[in-house]
Amino acid sequence: MNQTREPKTDSNLEKILAAGHLAVTSECGPPRGSDADLIKKKAEIIKNHVDAINITDNQTSVTRLCSLASCIHLKLMGLEPVLQMVVRDRNRIAIQSDVLGAASFDIRNMLCLSGDHQKFGDSPQGQNVFDLDSMQLIQTVRRMRDEGKFLGGDEIKRPPKLFVGAAANPFADPFEIRVRRLAKKVAAGAEFIQTQCIYNIERFEEWMRQVRDRGLHEKVYILAGLTPLKSAGMAKYMKNRVPGMDVPDDVVKRMSGVPKDKQPDEGINICVESVQRLKEVEGVAGFHIMAIEWEEKVPEIVERGGLYPRPNP
Amino acid sequence: MIVAERKSIEEIIEYIKDRDKVLIVGCNECVTVCEAGGKKEVGVLASALRMYFMNQGKEIKIDEVTMERQCDHEYLEEIRNIVDQYQAIVSLACGVGVQFMSEKYFKTQVYPGVNTCFMGVTEERGVWSERCQGCGQCILATTGGICPVSRCAKRLLNGPCGGSSKGMCEIGGEVPCAWQIIIDKLTALGRLDDYEKLAPIKDWSKERAGGPRKVVREDVRQ
Numbered sequence: 058m059n060q061t062r063e064p065k066t067d068s069n070l071e072k073i074l075a076a077g078h079l080a081v082t083s084e085c086g087p088p089r090g091s092d093a094d095l096i097k098k099k100a101e102i103i104k105n106h107v108d109a110i111n112i113t114d115n116q117t118s119v120t121r122l123c124s125l126a127s128c129i130h131l132k133l134m135g136l137e138p139v140l141q142m143v144v145r146d147r148n149r150i151a152i153q154s155d156v157l158g159a160a161s162f163d164i165r166n167m168l169c170l171s172g173d174h175q176k177f178g179d180s181p182q183g184q185n186v187f188d189l190d191s192m193q194l195i196q197t198v199r200r201m202r203d204e205g206k207f208l209g210g211d212e213i214k215r216p217p218k219l220f221v222g223a224a225a226n227p228f229a230d231p232f233e234i235r236v237r238r239l240a241k242k243v244a245a246g247a248e249f250i251q252t253q254c255i256y257n258i259e260r261f262e263e264w265m266r267q268v269r270d271r272g273l274h275e276k277v278y279i280l281a282g283l284t285p286l287k288s289a290g291m292a293k294y295m296k297n298r299v300p301g302m303d304v305p306d307d308v309v310k311r312m313s314g315v316p317k318d319k320q321p322d323e324g325i326n327i328c329v330e331s332v333q334r335l336k337e338v339e340g341v342a343g344f345h346i347m348a349i350e351w352e353e354k355v356p357e358i359v360e361r362g363g364l365y366p367r368p369n370p
Numbered sequence: 371m372i373v374a375e376r377k378s379i380e381e382i383i384e385y386i387k388d389r390d391k392v393l394i395v396g397c398n399e400c401v402t403v404c405e406a407g408g409k410k411e412v413g414v415l416a417s418a419l420r421m422y423f424m425n426q427g428k429e430i431k432i433d434e435v436t437m438e439r440q441c442d443h444e445y446l447e448e449i450r451n452i453v454d455q456y457q458a459i460v461s462l463a464c465g466v467g468v469q470f471m472s473e474k475y476f477k478t479q480v481y482p483g484v485n486t487c488f489m490g491v492t493e494e495r496g497v498w499s500e501r502c503q504g505c506g507q508c509i510l511a512t513t514g515g516i517c518p519v520s521r522c523a524k525r526l527l528n529g530p531c532g533g534s535s536k537g538m539c540e541i542g543g544e545v546p547c548a549w550q551i552i553i554d555k556l557t558a559l560g561r562l563d564d565y566e567k568l569a570p571i572k573d574w575s576k577e578r579a580g581g582p583r584k585v586v587r588e589d590v591r592q
Contacts, residue, residue, distance in 0.1 A: 145524070149571075171531040174523050176541050185524065192528040193571045208571065226532045231553050234565060241528060241566050253532065300535035 080343030118178025143172025160217030199246035274340030332362030396436035407462025440467025506576030514555035521548035
């Protein structure tokens with residue numbers, strides 16, 4: 058159990074973290090259509106094994122059902138969503154408006170992101186916005202919550218009460234600013250961090266050492282990001298094709314070393330072992346399990362990782 | 371300089387194919403340096419068009435002239451006496467020159483002969499790249515003299531994003547990551563601590579978002 062802190066919002070996720078429990082979050086991608094049942098079904102599969110569910114915001118710039126509406130569906134099911142918001146598609150008017158919309162449904166968590174460039178998605182010829190960047194989005198939401206003010210200075214009636222998070226990638230380039238960048242996000246007002254998927258455990262532990270040297274683990278809850286590998290092919294793809302992803306050779310070798318039909322099991326084994334090892338790292342406050350289109354495996358990972366049952370906030 | 375690219379000859383043919391007399395006007399400034407619209411390019415385009423229309427059995431008279439600049443009244447005035455002889459002008463200046471010409475000679479159709487791309491530099495002969503978007507509020511003092519507005523694909527003022535990989539931007543095409551360069555430069559200056567200062571939310575009203583811009587200097591105005 059980690060050190061306890063005083064929660065500032067009614068977020069269950071924050072309460073669990075503040076009580077010193079290891080938190081568990083996961084994420085669901087909305088469908089490319091208007092059938093909300095698809096997102097509800099994904100949430101049903103994982104709801105008893107996680108404290109909050111991130112809903113991605115047009116990830117990889119592919120147009121999908123919006124994150125806010127998906128979060129509302131989850132909220133109406135009595136679940137705890139984390140609204141992901143990218144600054145690619147919204148100016149400061151739309152951002153603040155969507156934050157208020159989320160708050161009107163008592164959505165209590167938000168993850169502030171830049172967003173992939175639109176080049177990768179279904180609208181490479183579209184404009185992008187980037188009125189704010191992800192750090193400035195963090196600042197904006199904190200200001201709305203803590204000062205009860207819009208960016209323009211006007212007062213907000215019933216300010217949003219959101220627990221504010223950000224992403225961090227311990228493996229991206231340039232390497233020398235990895236911890237400085239986290240410090241900057243904390244200074245901007247990030248209260249929790251969900252990291253990029255971790256496969257290189259040693260390098261992550263080294264990053265955490267540097268994080269602790271600066272005392273950042275005492276200022277922000279760090280949830281270690283994990284994505285189970287489905288196949289050796291996926292491991293190679295992540296290693297070679299996804300920017301900012303560090304998949305060590307021995308992980309690829311381990312996946313390739315088992316027959317194809319056993320590779321999904323091996324991927325889950327690696328993920329469970331990662332949970333078990335990272336639980337012991339000082340400053341790791343929980344886990345963010347991103348089982349991409351593989352939500353049915355989240356309960357197994359959580360249970361075998363010794364993170365079940367989930368505490369009541 | 372303003373960097374432009376030549377339009378395809380097919381596009382220009384499409385503009386002028388129904389005209390009898392056309393003037394092609396080059397510019398001696400930026401578009402000469404980036405080899406898109408100087409005297410040489412005017413000559414090449416005029417010859418190519420003459421040849422095309424001759425092969426088509428069409429008679430179109432195509433004349434050439436290259437001005438010192440197309441963004442100043444005094445040079446644009448040089449064609450006032452001849453402009454009425456032409457049904458159309460193809461300007462190989464940047465979009466600024468095309469428009470100033472079009473405004474000045476209101477009864478004449480002016481077609482663009484280039485695509486105006488950006489404000490940039492000559493990296494080497496034949497390679498030009500962007501350096502400035504004229505955001506109207508220069509922040510280079512805080513970013514080691516490297517501009518994230520024009521050189522980061524997401525215009526991040528507190529970058530880099532997660533897509534920076536081995537010094538390159540996630541959008542590919544050999545685009546360097548501006549934030550990698552900024553960090554390298556701050557490191558070289560011994561000022562990497564400056565990286566941790568949060569860049570404030572930008573006032574984009576000085577940029578395109580604020581509408582067409584104008585600079586007025588009363589002290590030099592006549």
